[in-house]
Amino acid sequence: AQSVTQLGSHVSVSEGALVLLRCNYSSSVPPYLFWYVQYPNQGLQLLLKYTSAATLVKGINGFEAEFKKSETSFHLTKPSAHMSDAAEYFCAVSLGGSNYKLTFGKGTLLTVNP
Amino acid sequence: NAGVTQTPKFRILKIGQSMTLQCTQDMNHNYMYWYRQDPGMGLKLIYYSVGAGITDKGEVPNGYNVSRSTTEDFPLRLELAAPSQTSVYFCASGRDLSETQYFGPGTRLLVL
Numbered sequence: 001a002q003s004v005t006q007l008g009s010h011v012s013v014s015e016g017a018l019v020l021l022r023c024n025y026s027s028s029v030p031p032y033l034f035w036y037v038q039y040p041n042q043g044l045q046l047l048l049k050y051t052s053a054a055t056l057v058k059g060i061n062g063f064e065a066e067f068k069k070s071e072t073s074f075h076l077t078k079p080s081a082h083m084s085d086a087a088e089y090f091c092a093v094s095l096g097g098s099n100y101k102l103t104f105g106k107g108t109l110l111t112v113n114p
Numbered sequence: 115n116a117g118v119t120q121t122p123k124f125r126i127l128k129i130g131q132s133m134t135l136q137c138t139q140d141m142n143h144n145y146m147y148w149y150r151q152d153p154g155m156g157l158k159l160i161y162y163s164v165g166a167g168i169t170d171k172g173e174v175p176n177g178y179n180v181s182r183s184t185t186e187d188f189p190l191r192l193e194l195a196a197p198s199q200t201s202v203y204f205c206a207s208g209r210d211l212s213e214t215q216y217f218g219p220g221t222r223l224l225v226l
Binding site (some may be wrong): 019041042045051101104105 | 147156159162188204205214216217218
């Protein structure tokens with residue numbers, strides 16, 4: 001079984017500040033890990049994914065995430081927040097192989113203040 | 115290339131009514147999924163399909179049914195609407211075992 005915990009349901013940063021959204025996972029086998037972003041009144045779109053290649057994964061819009069097996073974490077970062085980054089972010093885990101189902105975290109709402 | 119499309123965008127139902135949420139993808143993906151999203155709860159998997167004619171239950175299947183007669187379409191059926199089914203419903207599809215899923219814009223359902 002797999003599970004995901006996102007620490008902090010709401011994160012607020014100033015424009016230009018570092019963005020750090022936390023995600024910890026639980027998995028019985030090496031997982032696939034994902035970050036999705038949801039803008040208001042829209043569906044989810046993929047930001048980035050980890051599939052056992054490089055542990056530092058770069059995604060769209062300047063976001064990146066680092067897979068740390070020892071900490072069972074996959075935190076999302078961006079060096080400098082932009083107003084357009086305001087959205088809800090979801091971390092998700094899958095066991096891969098024949099288990100192709102995603103388990104989502106509860107989401108973190110990112111607010112960017114001018 | 116439209117991706118994943120869903121209809122309707124918004125619907126109000128009375129308790130006990132039935133309806134079908136439509137989902138179509140034009141990417142020739144084998145895997146398709148239905149999720150519901152409730153505030154503060156993330157997304158919960160309702161049903162999924164690994165190909166035409168094959169469907170299976172997810173986490174929260176009660177009160178819903180699905181069918182998959184073609185690769186493109188994956189409708190979700192609510193037979194007897196209940197207030198607990200008020201939610202935003204997302205359809206998604208995926209091509210391969212790296213599990214990237216592509217989401218539709220959602221259907222907002224209100225059951226009164």
